[in-house]
Amino acid sequence: MGFLVQEMGRKIIVGFVMALVILFAGRVVASTSPSGDPFQAVWDAINSLVQHLNDNDSRITTLENKMANLESNCTSNYAENGDGTITDSCTNLVWQKESGDSMTWANANAYCSDLVLASQSDWRLPNINELNSIIDYSKTPAMDSFFIYKVHEAIPDRSFNWSSTTYLQNDSRAWVVEFYTGDTGTLFKGEFVVFPRCVRN
DSSP: OHHHHHHHHHHHHHHHHHHHHHHHHHHHHHOOOTTSOHHHHHHHHHHHHHHHHHHHHHHHHHHHHHHHHHHOSOOOOEEEOSSSEEEETTTTEEEESBOOOOBOHHHHHHHHHHOOBTTBOOOBOOOHHHHHTTOOTTSSSSSOTTSBOOOBTTBTTOOEEEEEEEOTTOTTEEEEEETTTTEEEEEETTTOOBBOOOEEO
């Protein structure tokens, strides 16, 4: 099933790119940018195309995560450790019960590296697969009640969490999970401040 989703995703992207290239090429030929510079018009079209691909990539990744959760033979079974940590017996990962405050990606990595919690100091920012493992699409918010759900003041109900995983198509962005819906996406590392939830093996 995972292979099928990947194939569907690739076909969607290829068809999407072809349609957009044709569309933007027509626009560039027909007109230039407001400044009258045809090269700027091409550049604007490319930037718009990249944004469309980023959005499409995030939607496909979220679909793959949902399918992976359905296919998984291991169901997360959490244990409250009574020291600000949660253990997942499915992945054998130990999680920070409450995420840190909002910060940039670089600061989130440093925060987890410097964290001393439950007498342990080997904490780190989780990769996107690890962060995906605690999504529970059967719930709203999409995480188990063992975890403290923290929301952004400027975005009611929403809780974006950094992963350590850089977006391969643009290394100035990193993957995040939004835990109200369980959606995944990417944010600019230095421009957005969201939550880190640290993990250790």
